[in-house]
Amino acid sequence: MDDWKNASTDPQKRWRQGNLPSYTLLVRPLLPVNSMMRPFLVLLAVLLPLAPGLAAGEAALRLLTWPGYADADLVRQFEQRHGVRVEVTLVGNDDVLRSKLARNNGEDYDLIAANTAEIEHYVQQKLLQPLQPARIKNTARQLWRFRDYPKIPGITHDGKVYAIPYTYSEMGLIYDRSQFREPPQSITSLWDPKLQGRVLAFNGSSHNFSLASQARGRDPFRIAADDFPQLGEQLIALRRNVLTFYSLPEEAASLFEEHRIALLWANYGRQQLKQLRDAGADVGYVIPREGALAWLDCWAISRGARDLALAEAWIDFSLEEPMSRALLERQGLSNTLQEPESLDLPGRMIWLRPVEDAERRARLWERILSGERPPLVEAP
Amino acid sequence: MKFGIAFKLGCLLAVFGVLACGLTGYYSYSSSRATLLKAAERDLLTATQVLGRNLRGNIDGVSRDALVLAGIAQGKAMPLAPSAPVREQAENDLAELFETLMRVHPEYMQIRLISAAGHGLEQVRVDRDGEQPVRIPYPGLQEKGHFDYVFDTLRLPPGQVRLSPIVINHELGTHSGVGRPTLHVSTPVAGADGQPSALIVINIDLNQLFDQLRSDLPAHYQVYLSNRWGDLLIHPDQRRTFGFDQGRRRFLQDEFPDVQQLLDTQTESLIGRSDGKDTSLVAAFVRLATNAGNRESFVVLGLAQPEEYVLKESSRLGERIIQVVIFASLLAVLIATIASRAMTSSLKRINLAVQQFARERKNAPLPVQRQDELGQLARSFVQMQEEIVEHLEELSRSRNALEHLARHDPLTGLPNRRVFFERLEHALAAARRSAKPLAVLFVDLDHFKQLNDSLGHSIGDRVLQAVANLLRSATRESDTVARLGGDEFVILIEQLDDPGRVVAVLHKLHERFQLPMLLDGHEVKVQASMGVSLFPRDGDDIESLVQQADRAMYVAKNAGRNTYSYESNEQR
Numbered sequence: 001m002d003d004w005k006n007a008s009t010d011p012q013k014r015w016r017q018g019n020l021p022s023y024t025l026l027v028r029p030l031l032p033v034n035s036m037m038r039p040f041l042v043l044l045a046v047l048l049p050l051a052p053g054l055a056a057g058e059a060a061l062r063l064l065t066w067p068g069y070a071d072a073d074l075v076r077q078f079e080q081r082h083g084v085r086v087e088v089t090l091v092g093n094d095d096v097l098r099s100k101l102a103r104n105n106g107e108d109y110d111l112i113a114a115n116t117a118e119i120e121h122y123v124q125q126k127l128l129q130p131l132q133p134a135r136i137k138n139t140a141r142q143l144w145r146f147r148d149y150p151k152i153p154g155i156t157h158d159g160k161v162y163a164i165p166y167t168y169s170e171m172g173l174i175y176d177r178s179q180f181r182e183p184p185q186s187i188t189s190l191w192d193p194k195l196q197g198r199v200l201a202f203n204g205s206s207h208n209f210s211l212a213s214q215a216r217g218r219d220p221f222r223i224a225a226d227d228f229p230q231l232g233e234q235l236i237a238l239r240r241n242v243l244t245f246y247s248l249p250e251e252a253a254s255l256f257e258e259h260r261i262a263l264l265w266a267n268y269g270r271q272q273l274k275q276l277r278d279a280g281a282d283v284g285y286v287i288p289r290e291g292a293l294a295w296l297d298c299w300a301i302s303r304g305a306r307d308l309a310l311a312e313a314w315i316d317f318s319l320e321e322p323m324s325r326a327l328l329e330r331q332g333l334s335n336t337l338q339e340p341e342s343l344d345l346p347g348r349m350i351w352l353r354p355v356e357d358a359e360r361r362a363r364l365w366e367r368i369l370s371g372e373r374p375p376l377v378e379a380p
Numbered sequence: 381m382k383f384g385i386a387f388k389l390g391c392l393l394a395v396f397g398v399l400a401c402g403l404t405g406y407y408s409y410s411s412s413r414a415t416l417l418k419a420a421e422r423d424l425l426t427a428t429q430v431l432g433r434n435l436r437g438n439i440d441g442v443s444r445d446a447l448v449l450a451g452i453a454q455g456k457a458m459p460l461a462p463s464a465p466v467r468e469q470a471e472n473d474l475a476e477l478f479e480t481l482m483r484v485h486p487e488y489m490q491i492r493l494i495s496a497a498g499h500g501l502e503q504v505r506v507d508r509d510g511e512q513p514v515r516i517p518y519p520g521l522q523e524k525g526h527f528d529y530v531f532d533t534l535r536l537p538p539g540q541v542r543l544s545p546i547v548i549n550h551e552l553g554t555h556s557g558v559g560r561p562t563l564h565v566s567t568p569v570a571g572a573d574g575q576p577s578a579l580i581v582i583n584i585d586l587n588q589l590f591d592q593l594r595s596d597l598p599a600h601y602q603v604y605l606s607n608r609w610g611d612l613l614i615h616p617d618q619r620r621t622f623g624f625d626q627g628r629r630r631f632l633q634d635e636f637p638d639v640q641q642l643l644d645t646q647t648e649s650l651i652g653r654s655d656g657k658d659t660s661l662v663a664a665f666v667r668l669a670t671n672a673g674n675r676e677s678f679v680v681l682g683l684a685q686p687e688e689y690v691l692k693e694s695s696r697l698g699e700r701i702i703q704v705v706i707f708a709s710l711l712a713v714l715i716a717t718i719a720s721r722a723m724t725s726s727l728k729r730i731n732l733a734v735q736q737f738a739r740e741r742k743n744a745p746l747p748v749q750r751q752d753e754l755g756q757l758a759r760s761f762v763q764m765q766e767e768i769v770e771h772l773e774e775l776s777r778s779r780n781a782l783e784h785l786a787r788h789d790p791l792t793g794l795p796n797r798r799v800f801f802e803r804l805e806h807a808l809a810a811a812r813r814s815a816k817p818l819a820v821l822f823v824d825l826d827h828f829k830q831l832n833d834s835l836g837h838s839i840g841d842r843v844l845q846a847v848a849n850l851l852r853s854a855t856r857e858s859d860t861v862a863r864l865g866g867d868e869f870v871i872l873i874e875q876l877d878d879p880g881r882v883v884a885v886l887h888k889l890h891e892r893f894q895l896p897m898l899l900d901g902h903e904v905k906v907q908a909s910m911g912v913s914l915f916p917r918d919g920d921d922i923e924s925l926v927q928q929a930d931r932a933m934y935v936a937k938n939a940g941r942n943t944y945s946y947e948s949n950e951q952r
Contacts, residue, residue: 197531240499244526248624250609254676259531370552371500371522 107304120154130160138319163298170294203245205365287347390720397712405705425664478506489557490583500525529564538570604682606632792848800862825867910944
């Protein structure tokens with residue numbers, strides 16, 4: 001169940017939690033293009049360092065990152081500007097990233113991209129080195145909340161900053177405008193009996209427990225052991241109120257259309273919003289007042305980085321217009337420079353953090369999803 | 381290097397023949413190959429459609445079971461059963477029925493009656509645990525209202541059947557069904573008011589269902605099944621199936637790009653190809669609607685076989701065609717060789733004949749019997765040859781006549797002075813070599829002038845002719861009798877073994893001259909004076925010999941004519 005623990009703290013995999021705890025979750029299904037291209041990209045990443053034309057001696061920047069974060073055309077721009085070579089190694093999940101980074105104590109890579117929870121882990125493992133945001137001048141262009149480092153969990157340690165936020169996605173609420181006079185304010189609307197059978201929630205153990213905890217006004221990532229039965233029942237109540245729990249965004253979209261759904265908890269964030277709007281639905285998007293769970297991917301410099309200045313230059317480059325726009329347009333992700341559009345209410349992001357007991361959440365969720373009736377009695 | 385017409389012509393014919401064979405072979409191969417491929421694809425498509433119908437048939441069977449169970453449940457008015465014992469009895473009956481059905485159908489993993497009330501609470505549930513059906517008692521029953529097979533089925537009018545999307549069953553407590561690819565076949569049970577008040581759900585293990593279907597297929601057929609998005613549900617490599625359940629979607633259209641068309645449009649079936657690393661596959665895909673009336677709910681069923689298998693037949697055909705083409709080409713080369721030989725052998729014969737004629741004026745055999753242009757050429761040539769020969773003969777005749785004229789005396793036909801001196805020169809040369817003596821004999825007629833004047837020139841001419849005959853008749857063939865002019869004759873006697881013979885000749889001539897000649901009724905007496913010179917006695921050159929003979933003749937004249945002088949100059 002180690003995989004599961006990783007998965008639950010991994011924002012990249014937020015949508016895969018719940019019904020299948022025993023699988024290693026590999027992918028970001030939200031990017032089908034990437035998933036199709038991944039074998040190619042991985043191959044490219046493997047072959048690129050072997051290319052004979054790029055002889056040794058030339059300075060090289062070694063990136064360990066995700067599909068979509070270092071597209072070839074943008075990498076070429078950077079290479080031309082700095083007269084260096086960039087070796088991109090792509091990973092599909094956090095476990096691979098962990099093993100690759102840890103292999104030579106971070107000697108193999110200069111720069112990695114990981115979410116805040118993972119950064120926290122790497123800082124603890126002493127695989128990263130602190131960086132000075134002041135040396136990366138484009139950080140000045142970022143929104144304030146992405147520069148308020150102490151408030152972002154996991155990326156500071158002992159007063160030192162270890163990562164620069166790069167991209168994020170939050171999980172807000174999508175609602176059918178024709179069925180709401182006022183936009184829903186709170187995630188408790190998911191439990192609203194008036195909407196019974198017209199609510200769609202996500203099939204994911206970690207997020208759903210976080211959601212239930214949030215609804216009760218508690219810390220979503222630190223559920224007290226005694227609170228589990230209560231939250232279990234809360235989730236059974238959710239189960240009785242929803243039409244169903246979806247897994248894939250396409251699935252959600254067709255359910256939304258077929259069953260006249262009023263409220264949808266958007267695990268895939270704005271991508272789902274766009275999908276529904278493209279399908280012609282008159283939908284709004286809100287960040288509930290309790291705050292929206294969100295993952296935040298950051299750049300961090302590994303402890304074994306060869307060329308600190310070059311690594312900082314890449315971070316700087318990634319915060320420029322072309323890369324930020326590519327995130328938005330190619331990946332449907334939000335960048336850290338502009339506030340996203342199409343938000344009915346401004347709201348707070350709750351950056352994902354490692355949860356207290358992912359296995360327990362998963363175990364319970366499986367039972368809840370299978371349809372068990374309360375009370376949920378946990379075997380000792 | 382120079383090539384003859386035979387070679388060039390042969391090459392041309394051979395190239396043409398080989399080209400014709402090759403092209404014919406190629407086109408027949410490619411068209412038959414296309415036909416074979418079409419046929420194989422059609423077979424594959426038919427097989428897929430049959431498989432689809434079988435699948436449909438199997439599922440229809442399950443649907444009928446579901447409908448029968450729904451009918452029974454409705455008959456027992458279970459959802460609204462008045463009292464607990466009655467309801468319990470009905471539930472037990474139904475559970476027994478479920479168990480019986482599951483024993484018959486190993487692919488049934490679970491049969492349930494689910495109430496619309498109580499958030500879709502299960503009312504009767506029989507699971508499969510290995511071979512055995514197991515009835516789940518009340519505490520284990522679960523709420524299933526949030527599953528699509530419940531909320532979608534409850535929206536259907538009674539009598540209709542819903543087929544769910546195929547998923548991996550993760551519902552806890554389903555015994556053998558956990559983790560299996562599952563199809564939910566469900567139908568509503570009508571309550572007293574005619575509205576659905578419950579539903580019957582049969583879970584089918586997709587793998588078992590397909591194992592049954594697959595057993596009817598040839599081993600090299602590979603079965604594919606995908607949902608409406610192309611997610612692989614059945615694949616020869618089982619690890620690739622249900623990727624969406626593991627967070628990594630794997631699509632049929634990634635392997636067979638043509639399938640996209642089936643997913644996106646209303647196309648019912650198509651042939652697709654995949655170009656794998658090792659083998660290319662040809663596959664037929666059909667679209668099977670799962671819920672009538674809903675265009676969005678369908679699965680894609682496919683059968684694939686390695687392309688090489690399909691092409692085996694056509695490559696066999698190709699081999700045979702290659703053999704035929706090679707044989708025909710060899711034949712073409714052979715025919716070309718023979719034809720070019722036949723053509724040029726006549727030409728060669730004509731050429732040879734021309735050369736031979738030019739060289740030796742001889743007629744070589746020509747292909748005149750041929751009826752074609754070459755025969756014509758030969759005939760023309762023969763004609764030309766004949767004409768040339770004729771002309772040449774005439775030319776040589778007239779040349780001979782001219783030459784004769786130039787070397788002979790026209791009156792007597794005897795060699796003239798020029799010829800005599802030529803022969804004398806030759807004879808001298810020969811005599812010197814052989815050391816055999818020769819004689820020159822001068823003959824001068826006596827009183828010929830008077831005779832000419834008295835009897836006339838014509839008689840004179842006759843006399844000369846007669847004298848010529850006389851001289852010829854008295855000498856050997858090999859001796860030369862010539863007329864030097866006027867009434868002077870000369871005789872060259874060669875190879876004189878015995879000089880005494882000259883005297884004999886002289887004597888003989890003298891005697892003959894004593895006889896009168898009868899010419900036109902005139903008796904004419906012609907006599908001659910003769911002188912002789914001998915080689916080597918009287919000299920060893922022409923001049924001295926002739927002079928001596930002349931002198932000797934004059935000696936005879938001076939001696940009273942009609943005599944001869946044989947003696948040498950020195951002896952007198």
